[in-house]
Amino acid sequence: MPPSGAPPVRYALTGARGGFGRTLLAQTRHTPRVAPDALCDLDVDGTVAMCRELGFRADDLAVCRTADEVAARPAGTVAVVPDLALLTGAGHDVLVEATGSPAAGYRAAVDALEHDRHVVMVSKEVETVVGTDLARRAADRGLGYVPGAGDQPANLVGWYARTRELGLEVVAAGKSGEYDLVLDPATGRLTHLDQQIDVADPERLLAPPEPGGVRRTLDARADAVATIRRSAAADLCEMAVVADATGLVPDVETLHYPVARVAELADVYARAQDGGVTGRTGVVDVFTVLRRPDEASFAGGVFVVVRTHDPVTWETLSGKGHVVSRDGRYACLYLPYHLMGVETPLSVLAVAERGAAAAPPGRGRHVVLAGRARTGLPAGRTLAMGGHHHDVDGVAPVLFAAAQAPDDVAPLYLAAHARLARDVPAGAPVRIGDLADPDPHLLAAWRTGATC
Incomplete structure (x- = not known):
């Protein structure tokens, strides 16, 4: 991390025109210690237009289509390029890889590492195929290779590490799906993105499970929303990234995807012998939020469910509003947000300061x-x-x-x-x-x- 008055850490961003890219660029307009140096996207004109919307002046940007143009651009300008190969001639310290393309993202990351640049990996598609190889390459060169804060994998890996540092036994860890099931009990209308269905007896679906009845409640909810597709490749992809960084594994190959209210999570993710859904300790999973229209969303946030220890401690915490199971054996600790590129400058700063030490320890092919x-x-x-x-x-x-x-x-x-x-x-x-x-x-x- 640069000292006060030092030049900002400069980053290059691939997939710059995408939704993530915009959130990062918008945020680093307000982070004096982090600034863009080069933006790569096939849609050069669209990238320039987006930057102008974000407040960049025309003379802040230099469209470059050759290596010579990258080298000759005015000092302090941001290169906007259509080709990944042109990034090697730019002057950044950190690559933020966000193409979402396995082949292109791998090529960009390898090029960055070979030119002694740290990598913040946002493309989970890349990570699930070649993350272990890239982590090894980075370590061999003393460079940092880290997930991007603001996306669920980095948030969950960090949250898991925090609970493990405290000595808590993690039974399950995961995230909510991107989009909630919002049920209006007054109308019986349930909304998921742009899809709506009518459900019978909405209050019954919203009611917490009866003691010993978690599975019956989850089955009834799953039947009620069976016409809605809730799982997505992106969810499993993100849990794969978390698994390789932590050693946690899936309980079932398609994940459980329970339809649950946040206050129920400690009961839902209890071990099966205690009435929950998990068949082992140390699993990754995804749940779908069920909520009323006037309740806050989990916002694609992350959670860990842990075993409790001292009953008095957790009874005290339950009284303060924390999510503890009815039998007091489990608790759910959660972060109800993921802010995409708004948080990623923290990863750029961390990897620039700490290099290889910023990488999550103990990753492998799990x-x-x-x-x-x-x-x-x-x-x-x-x-x-x-x-x-x-x-x-x-x-x-x-x-x-x-x-x-x-x-x-x-x-x-x-x-x-x-x-x-x-x-x-x-x-x-x-x-x-x-x-x-x-x-x-x-x-x-x-x-x-x-x-x-």
Whole structure:
């Protein structure tokens, strides 16, 4: 972190035109110790227009389409480039990788590390395939490779580390889905994004589970919202990042996704023998918030559920409004927010100050984010990736503990954009051998990462 009066830490941002990129650029307009040096996006004109909306002057920006133009730009200007290769000639200290593209993000991160620049990794799609390889590369060069604060993986890894430092036993850790189920008991109308359904007996769905009745309540809620798709590849992707950083693993390959109210989480994520849903200790999961219209959202925030110890301590905390299970054996500690790029300057500063020491300790290959064919997939089909949550067409995301992963299973975002070499039956996991043309750099890095 620069001392008072020192030049700001300069960062380059890939995927600059995206939603995350805007939140970071908007925030660093107000952070004197962090400033952009270069912005990369295929949509150069759109990136410039966005920067102007955020208050950049025209002469703050230099559109550069060649390496010579990057080198010759006026001092203090922000280079706006369409090609990742042009970033190597810029003057930044830290790369913030936010393309969401496995191949492009990996290339950008490797280039940054080879030019002795730290990396803040926001692209979880990149991380789930090559994060272990990139972490090793960074460590070998004494550089920092960290997740970006403000997104759930970094927030949850930090929150988990805090609870473990306190000696608390973590039973489950996770986040809420991006969008709540908002139920108006006066009308029976339930809203999820732009989808609305009518439910019978809304007060029954909103009521807390009866003692010993957590599973019955969760089953009834799941049935009531069965027509709403609540799971997303992005959720499992984020939990894969958390798992590799912490050693936590999924309880079931599709995650539990209970529909729960925040006050119920300590009961919901209790061990199964105590009436909850978890089959083991130390799991990652995602829940869907159920709330009334006038109640605050969990906002895609993060949580850990821990075992309690001294009953008097936790009875005191329960009296202060903390979420403690009915039997007093479990408590839920949570952060009800994720602020995207608004918080990421903290990661840029931390990695610039501490380098490799800023990286989460103890990461490894603990899980495999993979995919099962939703229907039979014919040879020759390309597994297109797209949409807001970067779903892979025709493939349902699943999260395996590494020790239980099928042989030769393909990571989901290695399979993305690849063409199938052979038919894949419905329900079968997509394997590396099923892919005719996986990206060779990603494949090599995936295999290298397995030995790290």
